[in-house]
Amino acid sequence: MTSNSDNSMDEKPYKTTLTRRESLKWLGLLSAAVAVPAVISLSGGKTVAETGKAHWPKLSLPQVTGKGYGKDPNLIVPPEAPWPLTLEQQELNTIAVLSDIIVPREGNVPSASEVKVPDVVNEWVSAPYARQQADRLEVLSLVVWLEDEAKLRYDAGFRAITNMERLSIIDDIAYKKAYYTEEYSKPAEAFSRLRSLVLSAFFCTSEGTKDIGYMGNVPIAGDYPGPTKEAMQHLNGLLDQLGLSLSIA
Amino acid sequence: MNDFDYEVIVVGSGAGGAMAAYTLTKKGHKVLMLEAGRDYDPKKESPMFKRNGEAPLMGAGNVDKDFGFYDATVDGGWTVPNEPYTKAEGTEFYWWRARMLGGRTNHWGRYSLRFSEHDFKGKSRDGLGADWPIEYKDIASWYDKTEEIVGICGVNTGLDDMPDASEGILQPPPKPRVPELLVAAAAKKLGIPAVPMRRAVLTRAKDQRAACFYATPCGHGCSIGAAFQTTTSLIPMAKKTGRLQVVTDAMVKEVNVDDRGKVTAVTYIDKKTKEAHTLQARVIILAASACESARILLNSKSERHPNGLANSSGQVGRNLMDSTGVNLGAMIPGLQGRPKYNEDGHTANHLFIPWWGHKMQEKGELDFPRGYHFEIGSGFHQPGAGVSGDLDGYGKSLKDIAKRAYGSYVGLSLRGEMLPNEHSYMEIDEEVKDAWGIPVAKFHWKWSEHELKQVEHGLNTAKAILEAMGAKFTDSLPKAEDAISKGGEIIHEVGSTRMGDSPEDSVTNQWGQTWDCENLFVMDAGVFASNPHKNCTLTIMTLAMRNSSWLAEQLKQGVL
Known part of the structure; x- marks a missing residue:
C-alpha cells in the first residue's frame, strides 16, 4: 500500500489502515474473484486455501468470429492477416510493456516490442483455435488483473505507474514461488503463459533466432559437415565426465 | 481418357x-x-x-x-x-x-x-x-x-535386425550430431547399439533429383x-x-x-x-x-x-x-550451453537404436514377444512456438535460462511392433x-498386454540410457497403459x-x-x-x- 494519499475520508478511507482484503472489497474486486477456486491444486501437489486475499477477473469474452486458414493454405506466401485482430489499443499497450519486461533490449539485441512481438501475441490470441482462445482468456485476464493490482497498490493503472512500480508487481508473479501463494497463483500462471509466448515470438524473429544461436536453415553444398571441432571437444569432455566412450557402427 | x-x-x-x-x-x-x-x-x-x-x-x-x-x-x-x-x-x-x-x-x-x-x-x-x-x-x-x-x-551394419543391402545400393549417411553421439555412447554402456538411420533422402544426386542440401524439414x-x-x-x-x-x-x-x-x-x-x-x-x-x-x-x-x-x-x-509409440525425454545437464553449430542435417535422425533383443527373445529372457526401435529427438532446432527450459522470472536471467537449455533436451521415441x-x-x-x-x-x-509390456520395457530402457547421459528423473515413470500412443497415432x-x-x-x-x-x-x-x-x-x-x-x-x- 502506498501512503501518499491525500484523499479525504469521505471519498476513500485512509488506505494504510486497510487490510488487503478490505481494499479488495472497496475496489469491488473481491466480488469478481470467482475464478479462484476454494482450493487451488498445484502441480507440486501443494494446495492453497482461499482466504479472500486474491482477486482475479472473470471475463466473458465475445467469441472470435474469424475462420482459420483452412486445410490447404498457401505455404509459399503465408496469409499475412489470416483472421481479424482482437486486442484493443490499450491491451496492446500493456502487452508491449510486458513484452519488454520479459525481453528487454540487451546491448545490440533488440527488445521484444522493437521486433513486433506484441503483433504476434495479438495474432495468437485472436486466432480461432481452441488453444489460442484458452490463451486469450489467460492473457486478457492478466491485463485486467495488472490494472486492478496497480490501482490497489498505487492508485493508478498499470500503464500509468512507473517502471519500478510495475516491476514490484511483476516480481510477485514472475517466479515459481508465486504459484504457491493464494494472491498470485492465478496471475502467475497467466504470466507464465504470456512469458512463453513472448519468448517464442522473440526467438522466431531474425534477431531472436540469431540471439539463441540457431545456425541452420542455410543450404550446404556437399556433405553435411557435422559437429565443429569445438562441439566435439565439448562432447569428449562430457563423455569423460560421464565415463562413456564413443563407437558407432 | x-x-x-x-x-x-x-x-x-x-x-x-x-x-x-x-x-x-x-x-x-x-x-x-x-x-x-x-x-x-x-x-x-x-x-x-x-x-x-x-x-x-x-x-x-x-x-x-x-x-x-x-x-x-x-x-x-x-x-x-x-x-x-x-x-x-x-x-x-x-x-x-x-x-x-x-x-x-x-x-x-x-x-x-x-x-x-x-x-x-x-x-x-x-x-x-x-x-x-x-x-x-x-x-x-x-x-x-x-x-x-x-x-x-x-550403412550396412551387419546387425540381425537390419539386413544388409547389396553392394553399391546405399548412399553415404550424414555425420552424426553431438546429442546422437552421446546417446550412442550411453547406449553402448548398456550393451545396446546405435547406428546410422536408413532414410529415403539422397545424399548423392539421382535421376532428376538433387542431393540434400541439409536445410528445410522434409515434412514440408x-x-x-x-x-x-x-x-x-x-x-x-x-x-x-x-x-x-x-x-x-x-x-x-x-x-x-x-x-x-x-x-x-x-x-x-x-x-x-x-x-x-x-x-x-x-x-x-x-x-x-x-x-x-x-x-x-x-x-x-x-x-x-x-x-x-x-x-x-x-x-x-x-x-x-x-506401431506402438511412447516418448521419454529429459534435459541433459552436460548439454546445456554447449557450442553451437548447424544441426539441421537431413532434418531427422542421423543415428537411431535398432532392435537389439532378438537373441534375448529367443532365449525367453523378455516378457514380450516383439521388438521396437528408438528414434532420437534432439538438436538445435529452428525456433518455433515453444521455448525449452525451466523458465522463471523475466529479462536477461530468463533469456539466459532459455539459451542455456537450447539444444540440451534429448527424447527417445519408441516405435514397436503390435500384434493383431x-x-x-x-x-x-x-x-x-x-x-x-x-x-x-x-x-x-x-x-494387448504384449504391447503394454513392450512399452514398459522401452520406458525403463529409455530412462536408463538418459540417466547414463546424466539426466536426473525425479518423477516415477508413467504406466504403460497411460503412456502408450493412441491407435493410429503413429500413422503406420x-x-x-x-x-x-x-x-x-x-x-x-x-x-x-x-x-x-x-x-x-x-x-x-x-x-x-x-x-x-x-x-x-x-x-x-x-x-x-x-x-x-x-x-x-x-x-x-x-x-x-
Whole structure:
C-alpha cells in the first residue's frame, strides 16, 4: 500500500489502515474473484486455501468470429492477416510493456516490442483455435488483473505507474514461488503463459533466432559437415565426465 | 481418357500406387491412376527455407494443420473436410489421411528399414499373429531394386535386425550430431547399439533429383527431390513413359463386378462436380491406404459378394495394426550451453537404436514377444512456438535460462511392433456417410498386454540410457497403459487386407492378388501380415514393385 494519499475520508478511507482484503472489497474486486477456486491444486501437489486475499477477473469474452486458414493454405506466401485482430489499443499497450519486461533490449539485441512481438501475441490470441482462445482468456485476464493490482497498490493503472512500480508487481508473479501463494497463483500462471509466448515470438524473429544461436536453415553444398571441432571437444569432455566412450557402427 | 486405352486402374498415388504405376508403365502397360485429392507439385508448393516466424502462429499446429503450418499435408491430417470416420464407444483411434497427389509420401518421415527374416515369420517363432506367405530371401532383391530407385542413405551394419543391402545400393549417411553421439555412447554402456538411420533422402544426386542440401524439414515437402516423395520421382517418371494418366479429385466409391462376380470397373465421385463415373479396366489395383482400400472393398457389396468384395474370409478390415509409440525425454545437464553449430542435417535422425533383443527373445529372457526401435529427438532446432527450459522470472536471467537449455533436451521415441488382436479392426458405419455419399469407416481399438509390456520395457530402457547421459528423473515413470500412443497415432496402420497362404484366413495371396477375384489386387499396407517395428513405407513400395512385376508377367502371358 502506498501512503501518499491525500484523499479525504469521505471519498476513500485512509488506505494504510486497510487490510488487503478490505481494499479488495472497496475496489469491488473481491466480488469478481470467482475464478479462484476454494482450493487451488498445484502441480507440486501443494494446495492453497482461499482466504479472500486474491482477486482475479472473470471475463466473458465475445467469441472470435474469424475462420482459420483452412486445410490447404498457401505455404509459399503465408496469409499475412489470416483472421481479424482482437486486442484493443490499450491491451496492446500493456502487452508491449510486458513484452519488454520479459525481453528487454540487451546491448545490440533488440527488445521484444522493437521486433513486433506484441503483433504476434495479438495474432495468437485472436486466432480461432481452441488453444489460442484458452490463451486469450489467460492473457486478457492478466491485463485486467495488472490494472486492478496497480490501482490497489498505487492508485493508478498499470500503464500509468512507473517502471519500478510495475516491476514490484511483476516480481510477485514472475517466479515459481508465486504459484504457491493464494494472491498470485492465478496471475502467475497467466504470466507464465504470456512469458512463453513472448519468448517464442522473440526467438522466431531474425534477431531472436540469431540471439539463441540457431545456425541452420542455410543450404550446404556437399556433405553435411557435422559437429565443429569445438562441439566435439565439448562432447569428449562430457563423455569423460560421464565415463562413456564413443563407437558407432 | 476416351482415347487412352489403359489396361490397369490404380487407386491411389502414394507409396504403393505410384510404385505399381511406375513398374507397370515401365513394362509397357498403360495405367490410369485415380487420386482422391487434388493435384500437387512439390517443386512449386514446398515452403523451402521458410522460417516459423513467417507463418501464422509461428508455424504451430492446430486442427487445420495438425503437424504445423508448413507440413506438406493437403486437405488432410487427423480430419479431412467432408470425410468423417467414427469410432466404437470406448475406442480412441486417429486416422491420418492426405488428399493430394502423392498422398502421405509428401510428408512421411522417410525412415526406411528393411524387414528382416524375423519379421516375416513371427508366428513360426512365438505362435502369435500370422506368418507372411514370403520370407526375407524372397524379397531381398526387391528391396535392392526399390532402394536403388528411391535412394536410401545409410550403412550396412551387419546387425540381425537390419539386413544388409547389396553392394553399391546405399548412399553415404550424414555425420552424426553431438546429442546422437552421446546417446550412442550411453547406449553402448548398456550393451545396446546405435547406428546410422536408413532414410529415403539422397545424399548423392539421382535421376532428376538433387542431393540434400541439409536445410528445410522434409515434412514440408522437398522441391529439389532429395527427400523421396512419389510426386518428384515415381509419378513423373511413369508419366514420362507416356503410359500413365492421372485423374485427381476422384474419390473411389466402389469396385464393380459383373453377374458372375468378376471385377469389371471402379466407380468414383468427381469431387468437383459430385458426379459419379464408372471406368472399366482389365485389372484393378487398390492402393488407397490400408483403411481406405478396406473401406472400398467393404462398400463393394453385390449378390456374389454380400459381405463386401474379396471378403469371403471375413478378414477385410480385421487385423488392423499400428506401431506402438511412447516418448521419454529429459534435459541433459552436460548439454546445456554447449557450442553451437548447424544441426539441421537431413532434418531427422542421423543415428537411431535398432532392435537389439532378438537373441534375448529367443532365449525367453523378455516378457514380450516383439521388438521396437528408438528414434532420437534432439538438436538445435529452428525456433518455433515453444521455448525449452525451466523458465522463471523475466529479462536477461530468463533469456539466459532459455539459451542455456537450447539444444540440451534429448527424447527417445519408441516405435514397436503390435500384434493383431480381435478387438482392433475397422468396419463400415452404416449410419454415417461422407459428403460423397460413401458410408464411412468405423474403428475399434485395444492394445494387448504384449504391447503394454513392450512399452514398459522401452520406458525403463529409455530412462536408463538418459540417466547414463546424466539426466536426473525425479518423477516415477508413467504406466504403460497411460503412456502408450493412441491407435493410429503413429500413422503406420496396416493389416486390414492381409496376405497369406490360404483363402480361409487371408484376403490376398503373396502377390497382393485377392483370393476371390483374380483381377483385383491390393498394393498398400493393408496386405501386411504383421506390423514389424520398422516404418512401413519402404516395404509397401518393395511389395508393390515385386507384385506389379508379377502382375505384368501375368498380363504378358494372357493369364489375366
